Amino acid sequence: MLRISRRDSMRTATAVxxxxxxxxxxxxxxxxxxxxxxxxxxxxSLRLIVDKTQVTVGETxxxxxxxxxxxxxxxxxxxDLVEVSVNPESRAELSQTRVSLSRGRAEITLIDDYxxxxxxxxxxxxxxxxxxxxxxxxxxxxxxx
Numbered sequence: 001m002l003r004i005s006r007r008d009s010m011r012t013a014t015a016v017x018x019x020x021x022x023x024x025x026x027x028x029x030x031x032x033x034x035x036x037x038x039x040x041x042x043x044x045s046l047r048l049i050v051d052k053t054q055v056t057v058g059e060t061x062x063x064x065x066x067x068x069x070x071x072x073x074x075x076x077x078x079x080d081l082v083e084v085s086v087n088p089e090s091r092a093e094l095s096q097t098r099v100s101l102s103r104g105r106a107e108i109t110l111i112d113d114y115x116x117x118x119x120x121x122x123x124x125x126x127x128x129x130x131x132x133x134x135x136x137x138x139x140x141x142x143x144x145x
Contacts, residue, residue, distance in 0.1 A: 022118035043075035043104065046122045054139045057123035060111050061138060065122055067104040067131060074126060078104040080127025086110070087119040092140070098125070115142045 049064040067078035080101050086092045092112035099106045112118055118138045124131040 022045065034052045041069035041070065041071065041073035041075045043131060044070050044079050046124060046134050048120060048122055048134045050120070050136055050138060053137065054141060055073050055112075056143050057115055057142055058113055058143075059140075060109050062108055063108050063120060063136075065085060065099065065101065065106040067101055076103040078129060078131075081125040082106070082122050082131075083125050084108055084120065084122050086121070087117075090116060090118045092116075092118045092138075094120075099143070101127075110138065112140045116140055 019083060020079065045068060047068045049066065049130060051062045052059075054133045055061055063084070065082060065084070067075045069075055078101050081098065082101065083098050084094055086094065090112070091114050092110055097108040099108060110118065110120065118140060119135055120138060121135040123133040
């Protein structure tokens with residue numbers, strides 16, 4: 001007959017307890033990656049999206065601003081105030097320079113009557129938490145003859 005000492009049973013119980021805790025921690029840590037539909041994106045930055053990066057003089061460009069997470073998913077909970085600007089030497093005109101995000105999104109337009117490169121920049125002003133800004137280049141070309 002097999003005799004199990006009290007010391008051996010205590011070691012076994014301790015090992016089983018540690019193994020149980022390890023498995024429980026692994027399951028707890030892995031749930032957000034296995035079931036991502038339960039988590040909402042947390043915006044960390046702003047993203048500028050333009051229809052065209054190369055336009056002709058006088059053409060209107062639609063510029064969309066999104067609050068996005070590190071994974072690139074839009075965050076519909078953000079209603080922050082952001083500022084949009086162009087490089088100082090540019091003569092481009094923006095429809096608005098300050099805009100409030102609505103459900104994590106906003107839209108403005110840009111028009112330029114001069115042939116020049118335009119750098120559009122957005123910066124966070126206020127809201128739930130700080131968001132990193134973004135910039136994009138739009139090349140305004142002369143009309144083709």
